């Protein structure tokens with residue numbers, strides 16, 4: 001089942017250009033598309049929009065794309081449950097998928113729609129360029145609605161909100177309504193692409209609104225799998241940046257300049273043993289066994305591996321039973337003291353079921 005190679009087909013899954021392919025939540029100009037472009041430049045990869053987050057998993061699992069990019073969590077609105085539900089893999093549809101990289105994107109939402117009148121607001125502070133009283137419905141992705149609660153409550157209280165598959169799909173729907181009564185919570189990129197007006201800019205609840213994305217690939221699940229070149233290069237670049245940053249924090253000016261040059265000269269910059277990378281695992285525990293969850297978490301304490309997030313979703317095996325997800329510091333194939341290997345074995349022993357879901361270089 002496992003693909004131990006690079007994870008790249010070497011030819012385009014759609015059969016056109018020969019570049020590796022990457023699928024993302026479409027249509028184009030979604031935030032996932034923007035995060036995908038940051039990681040996979042279009043001169044080296046073919047990008048394929050798909051309709052839902054589940055489609056990203058199925059398209060990558062089937063090999064129709066070499067990689068898939070999914071939103072995982074937002075700094076103000078929390079986990080993306082649609083993604084966790086696919087990682088729960090209740091029907092065992094995605095046995096070969098694992099996370100191989102992460103990406104962060106600053107997310108600034110706009111209210112897009114039709115309307116004549118004043119000029120398009122520029123970036124920066126929140127700006128409301130128009131009277132919004134003509135708006136009868138607003139389309140968006142539920143995650144985006146959850147990031148703009150204050151604006152919607154203050155300026156569009158009582159207006160119907162309609163969940164759709166992405167913010168760029170929402171923009172298409174607002175465009176299609178020629179009455180002008182529909183608007184979308186979406187991005188500046190979508191406004192530009194579709195020619196929609198920005199009725200209000202920077203409407204997110206917090207200025208520091210950020211979404212973290214995961215890159216999925218097939219294979220990579222054996223510890224000896226070789227990483228593709230783009231991933232190796234990303235890892236080396238990130239390590240150089242991290243080393244340079246730590247010098248900036250601790251060294252006086254002159255020594256810092258020397259040290260940065262030294263870090264840049266290293267072919268394989270050294271990273272701290274465990275904190276440079278993260279891994280994701282899922283597990284279930286016996287529902288009626290007191291302390292079963294604590295027993296699993298204790299495996300991480302014993303292995304001295306820092307847990308960085310914990311999530312759960314209904315297992316759907318029976319009401320109120322859960323699949324748990326833990327993220328922890330450490331990489332399965334860069335594990336000098338064998339701590340990641342040991343913890344995964346330990347969890348497998350204590351939990352009812354468990355699965356490693358990927359390891360990657362931390363980008364923050």
Ligand SMILES: O=C(O)C(=O)C[C@]1(C(=O)O)C=C[C@@H](O)C=C1
Nearest residue numbers: 030031032071141143166167211
């Ligand atoms: O709808 C989009 O544009 C997406 O890419 C999805 C998504 C998400 O699910 O978190 C991505 C980033 C933002 O947090 C809002 C929506």
